[in-house]
Amino acid sequence: MEKEYLDWKDNPTMRAWHPDRLNARSKYTISETNNDLNKPWQFEEDGLTVTRTSPWSPPGCHPVGCTLKCYTDKNGRLVKVEGDENNPVTQGRLCARCITLKDYIYNPSRILHPMKRDPKERGNADAWEQISWDEAFDIIKREYDRITAQYGRESIVCFVGTGREGGTMAPFGSRMLCTPNFCYTQSGYACYVPRMAASSYLLGVAYPEIDYAGGLPGRYDDPEYEIPECVVVWGKDPLPSNPDGLFGHALIDLMRRGTRLIVVDPRNNWLSTRADYALKLRPGTDGALAMAWLNVIISEDLYDHEFVEYWCYGFDELAERVSEMTPDKAAEITGVPAHMIVESARMYAEATPASISWGLALDQKANGMQVGHCLIALMAICGNIDVPGGIRIGDKTMGLNEAGFGFEEGLGKDLVQKMIGANEYPAYCGLILNSHCDLTLRAMETGDPYPIKMGFYGGNNLLSCTSAEPQRWMKAINDTMEFVIAFDTFMTPSAQATCDIFLPLAAAAEREGVVQTHYGSSPVTMGFMNEVLRHGEGMSDMELCFNLGKVLNPHLWEQYDEVRDFIEHLRLGKKYRYEDIRKEVVLQRYVGYRKYETGLLRRDGKPGFNTSTGRVELWSYAFHQFGDQPLPYYEEPQYSPVSTPELLEKYPFVLTTGARTYAFFHSENRQIPYCRELNPDPLLEINPDDAKAAKVADGQWVKVSNQFGEALLKAKVSQIVKPGVVHAQHGWWFPEQDGNAPNLYGTFRSNINNLVPNFHFGKMGFGAPFKCLLCNVEPVSENYDTDMELVWDKFGKLV
Ligand SMILES: Nc1nc2c(c(=O)[nH]1)N[C@H]1C(S)=C(S)[C@@H](COP(=O)(O)OP(=O)(O)OC[C@H]3O[C@@H](n4cnc5c(=O)[nH]c(N)nc54)[C@H](O)[C@@H]3O)O[C@H]1N2
Ligand SMILES: Nc1nc2c(c(=O)[nH]1)N[C@H]1C(S)=C(S)[C@@H](COP(=O)(O)OP(=O)(O)OC[C@H]3O[C@@H](n4cnc5c(=O)[nH]c(N)nc54)[C@H](O)[C@@H]3O)O[C@H]1N2
Ligand code: SF4
Ligand SMILES: [Mo]
Numbered sequence: 001m002e003k004e005y006l007d008w009k010d011n012p013t014m015r016a017w018h019p020d021r022l023n024a025r026s027k028y029t030i031s032e033t034n035n036d037l038n039k040p041w042q043f044e045e046d047g048l049t050v051t052r053t054s055p056w057s058p059p060g061c062h063p064v065g066c067t068l069k070c071y072t073d074k075n076g077r078l079v080k081v082e083g084d085e086n087n088p089v090t091q092g093r094l095c096a097r098c099i100t101l102k103d104y105i106y107n108p109s110r111i112l113h114p115m116k117r118d119p120k121e122r123g124n125a126d127a128w129e130q131i132s133w134d135e136a137f138d139i140i141k142r143e144y145d146r147i148t149a150q151y152g153r154e155s156i157v158c159f160v161g162t163g164r165e166g167g168t169m170a171p172f173g174s175r176m177l178c179t180p181n182f183c184y185t186q187s188g189y190a191c192y193v194p195r196m197a198a199s200s201y202l203l204g205v206a207y208p209e210i211d212y213a214g215g216l217p218g219r220y221d222d223p224e225y226e227i228p229e230c231v232v233v234w235g236k237d238p239l240p241s242n243p244d245g246l247f248g249h250a251l252i253d254l255m256r257r258g259t260r261l262i263v264v265d266p267r268n269n270w271l272s273t274r275a276d277y278a279l280k281l282r283p284g285t286d287g288a289l290a291m292a293w294l295n296v297i298i299s300e301d302l303y304d305h306e307f308v309e310y311w312c313y314g315f316d317e318l319a320e321r322v323s324e325m326t327p328d329k330a331a332e333i334t335g336v337p338a339h340m341i342v343e344s345a346r347m348y349a350e351a352t353p354a355s356i357s358w359g360l361a362l363d364q365k366a367n368g369m370q371v372g373h374c375l376i377a378l379m380a381i382c383g384n385i386d387v388p389g390g391i392r393i394g395d396k397t398m399g400l401n402e403a404g405f406g407f408e409e410g411l412g413k414d415l416v417q418k419m420i421g422a423n424e425y426p427a428y429c430g431l432i433l434n435s436h437c438d439l440t441l442r443a444m445e446t447g448d449p450y451p452i453k454m455g456f457y458g459g460n461n462l463l464s465c466t467s468a469e470p471q472r473w474m475k476a477i478n479d480t481m482e483f484v485i486a487f488d489t490f491m492t493p494s495a496q497a498t499c500d501i502f503l504p505l506a507a508a509a510e511r512e513g514v515v516q517t518h519y520g521s522s523p524v525t526m527g528f529m530n531e532v533l534r535h536g537e538g539m540s541d542m543e544l545c546f547n548l549g550k551v552l553n554p555h556l557w558e559q560y561d562e563v564r565d566f567i568e569h570l571r572l573g574k575k576y577r578y579e580d581i582r583k584e585v586v587l588q589r590y591v592g593y594r595k596y597e598t599g600l601l602r603r604d605g606k607p608g609f610n611t612s613t614g615r616v617e618l619w620s621y622a623f624h625q626f627g628d629q630p631l632p633y634y635e636e637p638q639y640s641p642v643s644t645p646e647l648l649e650k651y652p653f654v655l656t657t658g659a660r661t662y663a664f665f666h667s668e669n670r671q672i673p674y675c676r677e678l679n680p681d682p683l684l685e686i687n688p689d690d691a692k693a694a695k696v697a698d699g700q701w702v703k704v705s706n707q708f709g710e711a712l713l714k715a716k717v718s719q720i721v722k723p724g725v726v727h728a729q730h731g732w733w734f735p736e737q738d739g740n741a742p743n744l745y746g747t748f749r750s751n752i753n754n755l756v757p758n759f760h761f762g763k764m765g766f767g768a769p770f771k772c773l774l775c776n777v778e779p780v781s782e783n784y785d786t787d788m789e790l791v792w793d794k795f796g797k798l799v
Helices: 019-026 101-105 133-151 171-177 193-203 250-256 286-299 305-311 315-322 327-334 338-350 368-381 407-411 413-417 426-432 437-446 462-466 470-480 493-498 541-552 563-572 578-584 621-625 673-678 688-694 788-795
Strands: 031-033 042-045 048-053 068-072 078-083 156-160 182-184 230-234 260-264 277-279 354-358 454-458 483-488 501-504 513-516 525-529 586-590 653-657 683-686 701-706 709-717 725-728 773-779
Touching: 078 101, 133 156, 133 454, 133 483, 133 501, 133 541, 156 171, 171 182, 171 407, 171 454, 171 541, 182 437, 193 368, 193 426, 193 621, 230 250, 230 338, 250 260, 260 338, 277 338, 286 315, 286 327, 286 338, 286 368, 305 368, 315 368, 327 338, 338 354, 354 368, 407 413, 437 470, 454 493, 462 470, 462 493, 470 493, 483 493, 513 563, 525 578, 541 563, 563 578, 578 586, 683 688, 683 701, 688 709, 688 773
Parallel strands: 156 182, 156 454, 230 260, 230 354, 260 277, 454 483, 483 501, 653 725, 683 709
Antiparallel strands: 031 586, 042 048, 048 068, 068 078, 513 525, 525 586, 653 773, 683 725, 701 709, 701 773
């Protein structure tokens, strides 16, 4: 097919090189509604002061926009937390992590003051010395000036993890430390951003999510809304995970109103056991299933002809490509019976409206961008994009806006160009303005393209959770970095092993800020954090940015007199005064429907999508320019029964990891007695048939191993996983254990990421095999002590 190629830098979705996209922040076209919530932001009840606030984290969460009622006594001490029934979306429902906020804030092991340690003493838990913020800032300024003078500002890496208030916030990198190397340290950025990249390049908007009427004043009964007939939950478990702005319980609300489900997941969960179809595929084979669905829907003529004709580009080529993936072929690859593939595809296509909620399982494979491509095609050709009850999208200005915030202004063009990986993987680095994770590791290990000398942890525990091959990361950091800062609420294995300064972090209810679901894209609500109390000297991400930024790079902070000015600029595009709206606690956000018809999606204001062709690109210019195929294709995981049958004798199980639990957010909450009680030990789910064959009993400690490493977990023998597949929990460490190196709170002992390799990403730089590897499981005889008594003794049960 003859195509006219654009330079990738001309792709309208590239952030780094498109100033009008970066500066589009203040052009919000949405309206914000106060849903007449009746309750003031603060009131008295039974002798206690109740303050309503919208938390982000810590304790762990994404910007979901829930609301808490925090009860404080006369001394300003938090007594209890309850859900806020006035929130139009969450209506008072809360998770264990927010209910136990009090145990988090007053936890005896929380770190409340800045500390320093001689870099020679890294790994020595007894070598920390309490200091003042002034002394901490003096030391940081001295080291920052020394290192940047000698090696340049690019020698600093800012390590970040999941989407916290500062986790996606380039200001840490671009304005506080002024380094282009803001790095999310999960190999291949295997979380959210691959999905976001697929939608940015193919659809021209940041992240599509199911429409659960969150932004409509009348919610499910709003005249503009339609209840979806069918929701497909693909590689996601939103009840425990509530990811990135999807309030998971909305799915139950919809089921109560008649929505039927299709769940694509190798495991059983609450939703899949209530679904019309639970497609239990072999981990990592999603691409084959998605292509087969397209095949069925196109060959049986079940698609929306009008939408395809007016708004899609490359439909014929897509039809030809997916014709090779017959249901029989996909059945052979995925293990899902062919008739179920056909019937479920029909069910989705025939439902109006219908929607697809796609999850992390897509990102955690090298073939993930292609799965994303298929799912966007499925959303589009069935006419579900930007319709009520279908797929909700934001407008052209929405997305991870803060990624571009002050980027070029802070760094200057030359420094921007030095971002590690910008030339090799522009699809990744140009979109999210992060240095490429794996290439950053390589830079630390080899000094190529330049030496790395200083680090800052801004919401990351890479040794226990974020990173593949964690011991390799530890060695790289300790071998190369002369000065490393941690900024957290608790001492983590990562900080203990690699840091020289520890800065205390304020928890939820101790900070001010704005919570925007989906980081401002496909928005549902905007919530406001009202400070309830302070315990200790912690600062929020915003406060550290502002205060340390003023010390290190004062010229970039002159425009702000106080933190609130910065929050207004960063989150509200200077459109609102924070003080004026924070008392609303939560605002619904209406973005409207069918925006492609009205010109709200494109920079030039014309109808269509914000892509090179103005349409949904089923044949992708962008992918082609980035060196990948313009059409979706299926590729086996790098290690699988099909691609590496020779490994099966040693590693007979397919390994998936990290399905979210109700108790924990990644590596957090292990110190919180109630959370830990829900899930005391790191678990490996194994099917009863497999357990029998491997001679493993329920509750027995097992060694899980493969060619990259091993971890010790406790077997949970259960029908949750299908035969041949095992699932390992992630993020484990044991705060009750010895923190000194090499033990480091036992983190390497049970870290499933010992088995996950780096540098196994796809052609555009995205994806990693966290959810599709091979492994062996064998019982261990040693007594690996994680006695709960020990946990209680050390941390005290706070009631
Ligand atoms: N409680 C809690 N909530 C969280 C988090 C947390 O740690 N704890 N983490 C947050 C973060 S950062 C993220 S990214 C989100 C992620 O949240 P989700 O997108 O919901 O992802 P997971 O829970 O990792 O996995 C979802 C499902 O994918 C299934 N799965 C495993 N392998 C495959 C596969 O190959 N294909 C398919 N189709 N399915 C597969 C798992 O069985 C699981 O049920 O959760 C966020 N929310
Ligand atoms: N095997 C396996 N590994 C995985 C995954 C998997 O599915 N399987 N999931 C991966 C995914 S999707 C992700 S996103 C990563 C998450 O990896 P991380 O984001 O590193 O995980 P956390 O342990 O939640 O958070 C790290 C630290 O941030 C601190 N923190 C919490 N809130 C804030 C805040 O507001 N500001 C600051 N500065 N710090 C804060 C916490 O106390 C914690 O110590 O893990 C990845 N690791
Ligand atoms: S989804 Fe997040 S913010 Fe909401 S209650 Fe659960 S832990 Fe708290
Ligand atoms: Mo994530």
